[in-house]
Amino acid sequence: MTLYSRITGTGSYLPPRRVSNDELAQELAGRGIETSNEWIVERTGIHARHFVADGVNSSDLALEACRHALEAAGRNAAEVDLIIVATSTPDMVFPSSAAILQHKLGIAGCPAFDVQAVCSGFVYALTVADAMVRTGAAKCALVVGAEVFSRILDFNDRTTCVLFGDGAGAVVLEASDTPGILASDLHADGSHVGILCVPGHVSGGQVLGTPLLHMDGQAVFKLAVRVLEEAARATLAKAGKTEADIDWLIPHQANIRIMQGTAKKLKLGLDKVIVTVHEHGNTSAASIPLALDAAVRGGQVRTGDTVMLEGVGGGFTWGAVLLNL
Template identity: 75%
Template sequence: MSTFSRITGTGSYLPPRKVTNHELAAQLAEQGIETSDEWIVERTGIHARHFAERDVPSSELGLHAARQALQAAGRAPQDIDLIIVATSTPDMVFPSTASILQHKLGANGCPAFDVQAVCSGFIYALTVADAMIRAGTARCALVVGAEVFSRILNFQDRTTCVLFGDGAGAVVLEASEQPGILASDIHADGQYRDILCVPGNVYGGGVIGEPLLHMDGQAVFKLAVGLLDKAARAALDKAGLELSDIDWLVPHQANIRIMQSTARKLHLPPERVVVTVGEHGNTSAASIPLALDHAVRSGMIQPGQRFLMEGVGGGFTWGAVIAQL
């Protein structure tokens, strides 16, 4: 009998500190950087984002989201036999944020590792967990996207610092006789690494290069829309489905313009797109599971409905997953 994997619980967490566009604009004005709520909303659709306090790492945000997902799935930490954390802002150089989260959660003993694919990280991590469950090496996986992007933002660059926020989202993925993850399609192309990157590293106790986020927004936009469309259609082909079979689009919450353009290419009406970017900003690997948890808990996505998750990120990475509850 075939083994499939299904999402049995979702969870999410945002740091308490909410920073509105007006607050951020005032902070930037003190440094001589001009922006406004109108400027940010018009270009991105973002009204606010959440920033973690200085001493709160990605694993702590992931812990809150993981506990919610476990509760929703009716599972205890001891039931988990695989932990994958998607993050570009790990707690330490090593060990993995997944290992740190594992200890905080009390799920010691199972394999735990990080996946680094930036904003596509959750899609990658979910694909890996699904493959491991199908292969029989795991039966109950915790897949987390957790980020503290506020640590790597250049607050002298108004085109990027207004976009990102901190947060975490999680799902419990379990072995099932009924299909849940229907298909996935993931890719990367390192020739585009420079259009979205943090070009710095640690050497001898100091930093070499620039440890802050750099993005060529126009290049990312032009590349993202086409690649997301291709990944979505490839995943549909693998699942044997048509666009009309998809009930919801749960995209990476990068920018409202990218999301709208992608939905138009896929012939999905705006009311079938899960949008949380307005209040969350771009939370990188956390954005898709955050949006998914919102859609499930608010009753938007109902049991049996199919949804398409997709994202692009630095690397350049991109991918899509089709699932049903």
């Protein structure tokens, strides 16, 4: 029998603190940085984002998202035999946030590791989990995107600090005799490392370089729209599908303009695009599973729908996954 993998449950979690554009603008004004709700919305489509409290880490957000996903799938943590966490903001240098999450779930023994592909992380992690399920290495996987980007933002740079937020999303991916994950397409090009990065590291107990996010917004925009279209088309070709077969597009929630540009190139109406960036901001690896969970629980995405997930992030990394829910 041919093995496939299917998503059987989704979950997400946002920190309680919601920061509106007006509140953030007021905080930035205290630093001498001028911005406004209108300026942010016009350029990004973002109205608010969520920030963690002191002492709350990526694994804490991931834990809550996983609990919701497991409940939706009708599974308990003891049945999980693989954990993959996509994150660029791990709890610590090591061990992995996945191992820390495993312990918080009250289980032990199964493989648990992090994937670092920034905003493409969830697409990468889902592709890896799908491969492991198809080979029989796992039967019930937790695939998670979790981020606390508020900790690496430069709040003296209004072009970046207004974009990002914290959150987590998760799915339960299980072995199935019917196809769920239909195809995927992953890429990276390290020559673009300088346009989106956190150019710092720890050495001798000190931070060397800059431990805050740096981005060339225009360069990222141009590259993102092009590679997202290419990855989507490549994934469709692998699955023997066309744009007309897509019921829903769930892109990385970075910027409404990038999302609109990608939909236009794929000849999809905006009514087929799941958008949560206005409430969540850019939550990096968490953005796609957050949006998926919101769409499932909101009754938009339903069982049987064909869904295209796609992400692009620092590295530069990008990729897409086509699935039947």
